[in-house]
Amino acid sequence: METRDIAQLFVTAVGKIEFYWNFYTGALLALIGWLVSRNMVVAEELKLLVTVGYLAFALMNVLGLWGSYTVAEALRKDLLHSAHGNPEALTHARHVLAKRGFDGQKRLAVAIHGVLGCFVLFTVWSAH
Numbered sequence: 001m002e003t004r005d006i007a008q009l010f011v012t013a014v015g016k017i018e019f020y021w022n023f024y025t026g027a028l029l030a031l032i033g034w035l036v037s038r039n040m041v042v043a044e045e046l047k048l049l050v051t052v053g054y055l056a057f058a059l060m061n062v063l064g065l066w067g068s069y070t071v072a073e074a075l076r077k078d079l080l081h082s083a084h085g086n087p088e089a090l091t092h093a094r095h096v097l098a099k100r101g102f103d104g105q106k107r108l109a110v111a112i113h114g115v116l117g118c119f120v121l122f123t124v125w126s127a128h
Contacts, residue, residue, distance in 0.1 A: 003082040010079055013072040020065045027057060028116060035123050042124075050124050055117070062113045066106055073102040 031054065035042075076097055083093075 001082075003079065006075055006078050006082055010072060010075040013068055013075055016068040017065060017072060020061055020068060024058075024061045024113075028120065031120065032123060047124050051121060054120055054124070058113050058117050062110055065109045069102040069106040069109065076101065 031050070035050075079093075080097055
């Protein structure tokens with residue numbers, strides 16, 4: 001496989017990461033907006049349904065992010081390896097790719113989902 005093919009796969013993997021974050025942010029804002037704008041009393045059954053739905057959604061999202069970060073990291077390493085034998089390939093990008101990995105971002109994604117999940121669940125269960 002040529003370097004440009006690996007680079008295209010890398011760009012696709014990073015695009016999936018951006019999609020998962022945008023989807024999560026949009027859904028989170030819609031859920032919080034709906035909860036805050038309600039003028040009615042929220043029944044316990046609805047709170048439970050929203051809790052289960054949100055937890056399932058957040059888990060699927062973080063698993064998708066984890067997988068996408070894993071693939072992007074593997075492709076980043078493949079790009080570096082592919083460019084290593086050819087000094088003219090990726091001359092500027094090689095330095096950036098060598099410094100930034102995705103393993104820390106995977107852990108950060110889990111932490112962000114955990115913190116925001118606590119906020120969402122607090123908002124759901126404190127709603128009147």
